[in-house]
Amino acid sequence: MSFVPRFLLAALAGGALNLAFPHLRWWWMAIVALALLHVALGRSRPGRAFAYGTAFGLAFFLPHLSWAITSVGTYIPWAALATLQACIIGLYACLRAVALKSAWYTRSASVWIDAVGSGLLFVAIEGMRSRFPFGGFAWGLVGYSQVEGPIVRLAAYGGTTLVGFTVVVAAVLLARVINPAGERSGRFLSRAAQVAVAGALPLVAALAPLAGNAETGSLSVGVVQGNVPRPPLADGYEQARRVTANHRDETVRLVKSDPQLDLIVWPESASDLDPRTNDDVLAMIHESVLAAKVPILVGTQEYFENGRYNQHLLFVPDGNDVRIVDSYTKQHPVPFGEYIPYRDFFAKISSDVGKVRTDMLPGQKPGIMDLALADRNVRVGDAICFEISVEDLVRDSVNRGAQVLIVPTNNASFGDSAEAAQQTDISRFRAIEFSRATVQASTVGTSAIIDPRGRIVGATELWTSDHLVAKVALRTSETFAAKAGIIPVLGSAILALGWVVVGPFTGEKRASRRHYSDLQRKR
Known part of the structure; x- marks a missing residue:
């Protein structure tokens, strides 16, 4: 194929990859899409491979991240983010092209x-x-x-690294059936073996055992989704106050329907006004905690002279009063969304920088809080909003003894986009990866309670006032993925680097041997 057909095929493959994600979730389409990408790549030179990989990335990331338009209100940040991610896929394609210069590529094992x-x-x-x-x-x-x-079951054994590796291996095997690149013998048997292995990988993965039973009892959790006025109120103070009032009202409804609870979770930004400095919202939280008679986790922000913190505060009843006994501060603020790195520089490029008026600063405390119940203590892991996608942070909470994961999030700025569903799938993945029940609380949805095997026990709809209640299993044992830490990532990087470096080296040696043989024959 010439450049244009390969470029268009790569773009088609990138668009097809979206079908594997919400809302369709056709998991097998990821294998098909990546197979088409590798057919398009073939044995292209590095420069062309970069173009094909970038086309694939743009066709995937532009739709996948389209919620950024709704969130920011302009197209430039969305296009910049999608382009950066697409170029990284282009880098993969370029490096693979370098590796394929190896002498072994045309051999039977290639x-x-x-x-x-x-x-x-x-x-x-x-x-x-x-x-x-x-x-x-x-x-x-x-x-x-x-x-x-079925391949997601491998998450418990190697996280996104092992699951992604399995998908790509299956895809490349199928791609090489379509584009065998010059194997000299045993073509039929080789291709049949490729198809068989590609088909067997999901079947073998389906056999991987997953643990999900309670090891240290259970926790009765209530999730409150208070909803947000839509469209937003003109008065920012009244908007924030109304959101907190909505969560208070939904908490009262929750307690009336199911009073036997151990913990109630409010989402990120349920109280955008800091209850430590605002008596109005503190009174609402006070009312909620005393009505529930159980601890409530409340999302809020703390402002100070040089920035702000995004926090989850643990309020507990104390007689006729309430008090804060623990807290977690978001460690991984979102760049360009919650803070602007190199603000002066980027302000010269886009005026949108001014939309983030006060930079969010990272917390230094690990994402764990201790919940003291009448008969026991429960350690909860906390990952605020996008932090659930940060594998290292969540794993650190589990390594430090978290028995259940809490994910407070605020999806109000993403409208009706697929962002909330994408985040819920990431929470499901983390539940499987670390074998921990995961409780996701959103201001507007999707809120969800997920068991340690990644199955949704209950979920809310977008833009509704609602609540969820479930008994979740508490677990202390660690999966292989939790124990391995960053080793799979580092291991794959070292082996991949070796593959890329060896490629041109062995290719040059083979070319030199051919040149020497030609000279000998001429003599």
Whole structure:
């Protein structure tokens, strides 16, 4: 194929990848889409491979991240974010093209080396973009597309690295059936084996055991989704006050319907006005805690001279009063959304920088809080909003003893987009990865209670006032993924780097041997 057909095929493949994510969640489409990408790549030169990979990335990320338009209100940040992520996929394609210069590519084992090498390189690149720059952006990872499929069970054994690797290996094996790139013998048997292995990978993954039983009892949790006035009220103070009042009112309804609770979770920004400095919202929280007679986690913000913190505060009843006994401050604010890095520089590029008037600063405390119940203590892990996509932070909470995960989030600025559903799928993935029940509380939806096997026990609709109640299993044992830590990411990066470096080196040696043989024959 010439450049244009390959470019268009790569773009088609990127668009098809969206079908594996919400709302359709056709998990198998991720394998098909990546197979088409690798057909388009073939043995292209690095420059062209970068173009094909970037076209794939743009066709995927522009629709996948379209909620950024709704959130920010302009197209420039959305286009910049999608383009950056797409170029990272282009980098993968470019490096793979370099690796394929190896002498082994035309040998009988090349299919399998290509599949494993491409899988390692792809997840290494995903691991990089999840952490760099500015702390990374771990949205749209291939692993998150698998929550409805069998391959996701591997999350408990290697996180997004192992799940993504498995998907890419299957995709490359199928791509090489379509575009075998010159195998010299055993073509039929080789291709039949490729199809068989690609088909067997999901079946084998389906056999991976997942633990989900309660190990230290259960926790009766209530989730409150108070909703947000839509459209927003003209008065910002009254808007914030109304949101808190909505959560108070829904808490009262929750307590009347199911008073036997251990904990109630309010979402991020349920009290945008700091109850430590605002008596009005403090009175609402006071009323809610005393009505429930159980601790309530409340999302709020703390403002000070040089910035602000995004926090989750643990309020507990104390006789006729309430008090704050613990808190968590968001460690990973979203760059360009909650703070502006290099503000002076980027202000010269876009006036949208001014929309983030006060930078959010990172907290230094780990994402854990201790909940003291009448008969026991329960350690909860807390990841505020986009932090649920930050694998390292969530794993740290589990390593520190979190028995259940709490995800307070505010999806009000994303409208009716797929962002809330995407975030819910990431929460489901984390539940499987670390074998922890996960409680996601949103201001406007989707709120969800998820069991340790990633199954949704209950969920709310968007833009409704609602509540959820469930007994969730408490667990202390760690999955292999939790114990392995960052080793799968580093391991894949080291092996992928070796594959890329060895490629041109062995290719040059082979070319030199051919040149020497030609000279000998001429003599």
